[in-house]
Amino acid sequence: MRTAYSVETVRAAERRLMEALPDGGLMRRAAAGLAVVCGEALGRVYGARVVLLVGSGDNGGDALHAGARLARRGAGVTAVLISPERAHAAGLAALIAAGGRTADVSDTEVVRRADLVVDGITGIGGRGGLRPEAVPLARAAHQGRGVVVAVDLPSGVDAGSGEVAGEAVRADVTVTFGAYKPGLLIDPGRGYAGAVRLVDIGLDLGVGPGPEKDRVPGHSDHSGQAVTAELEALQYADVAALLPLPAAESDKYRRGVVGVAAGSARYPGAAVLAVAGALRGGAGAVRYSGHSADAVIARYPETLVSGGRPSEAGRVQAWVVGPGLGNGTEAQEALHDVLASDVPVLMDADALHLADRDAVRGRGAPTLLTPHAGEAASLLGSDRAEIERERLAAVRELASRYGATVLLKGSTTLIAAPSGGPVRVNATGTPWLATAGAGDVLSGLAGSLLAAGLDALDAGSAGAYLHGLAARHAADGAPIGAHDVADAIPVAWRDVRAL
Structure with a gap:
């Protein structure tokens, strides 16, 4: 599992480490790791043209x-020194002693001609995009032929949120030190980071109270408070450990059993797609309740269909409600019926528009909401633009x-629990996944995982991971439909379990 820590946590760990090392020791460790990655990016260092974009910070x-x-x-x-009078003195002296030289901040041509450009303009405390004098250099790096390597994170990207408020450097590779920062894992910042390489510099970082699997014993911030990660990004092994597997004595x-309350006369396809995801999500059976029973049974005859109220469909271990449900009286009644149940509920699409906050908060069983921006x-x-800018804050607030x-x-899916703790982030998807009905498939898939016994955080995280991976397998560089994503879920499942 990848974990990302707040800027404040990383800085505190760096201060503790600097106190234990000789003066300048931590910077030399970071520089050694950075130089190794730069050498790998160049392939052949001797004779290569390297340009450093140098700000005033570490x-x-x-x-x-x-x-x-x-x-x-x-x-x-x-070295292009953006603020020559504030450049790191020891670092500049080391460069000059090694035969390096400096150039004026206006010399964008030297940047365009470089084989490799190192972005050291701003650090993890940078806010609000690049300063005006740095913008032409960032543009020249993007226009040039060289590989762009960012130091810790691309300059202009907010380390804590991934927000890009203005212009920023677009890196091919980002070399980050000691720990991932949230802005490297959340869009839009993730899209500026390129391939992220983590260099171990000896930081003492651990996570605090939470599931036993997420703890590192004995770690704290030395103030008596346990240190908790801001973000978690599941990897194949993490997802494989979550997926439900039938035992020899299992029956359906x-x-x-997952219930699906979805679809309407206008949107029968939403019900079909939600059922498609649910059938492939690990539960033993799918019950469908709604007005699209004929369409569902025609495509998936194994579905247990009912035309009455959801509460009359039979016992389920979780409900999915909302895709294509509509906003009329019957839709409202179906939602009310589902929310009154004592099992986990996933709410999507029309259910979100009809949602009553007090009704959701008052439930005794877990609820999983799956909104887009x-x-x-x-x-x-709020407005969509604000949500897109501040996705981490938005998911926590919701x-x-x-x-x-x-x-x-x-493009990066975030999953947050109401109790707080690290937010899960998933980036397995592909731009081809932006297609009508794909969200309905995700709802069914995650709802099925809920019914199979996963808690809401794990069901949402594993569902998003499989959904994105299935889309990658289905697309393979070409357009896809939502049904293609559903059909590829078993492929994704086997891919994850193969490790």
């Missing part, structure tokens, strides 16, 4: 020391306000 110092190492290996290294009821904006009384686990869909 990231600029890291870039200068790494540049000195590359210069000693035969690279021609030029022991494996769990537009739906999240409606639930929070989870707190509704007392529910929230899965905020997007």
